Amino acid sequence: MELRRIFNQKIYPTKALRKMNKWYEKVMALGNIYFRSVIKTFKKHAPTILNSFRQRSTNASAEAFNFKVKIFRSQMRGVRDRNFFIFRLVKLYA
Numbered sequence: 001m002e003l004r005r006i007f008n009q010k011i012y013p014t015k016a017l018r019k020m021n022k023w024y025e026k027v028m029a030l031g032n033i034y035f036r037s038v039i040k041t042f043k044k045h046a047p048t049i050l051n052s053f054r055q056r057s058t059n060a061s062a063e064a065f066n067f068k069v070k071i072f073r074s075q076m077r078g079v080r081d082r083n084f085f086i087f088r089l090v091k092l093y094a
Contacts (some may be wrong), residue, residue, distance in 0.1 A: 002026075013050040020046075 005018045020042070025034045044051065069089065 011053065015051040016053045017046070017050060020049075048069075 001084075003020075003023055006016060006023065011019075024039050024042070027039055072089065073085070074094070
């Protein structure tokens with residue numbers, strides 16, 4: 001819940017990084033090995049995570065396009081000819 005609270009605040013990335021570091025320390029104090037792997041993942045992807053504090057945007061448009069591609073592919077019952085599939089995608093969604 002504390003991590004969610006950090007993400008819901010509209011703060012600058014530097015302040016968010018400080019709050020996340022404090023959260024890391026609290027979680028590491030618990031001594032659970034599974035939480036350690038979560039923290040390693042967070043630290044590995046820190047620039048991408050902090051980017052969400054800069055722009056306050058998500059990748060919803062990319063996800064929507066992915067969904068459209070999946071629907072189109074299922075309607076075509078798979079892809080046999082990639083070039084034609086990409087050509088049809090460009091004609092329909094570009």
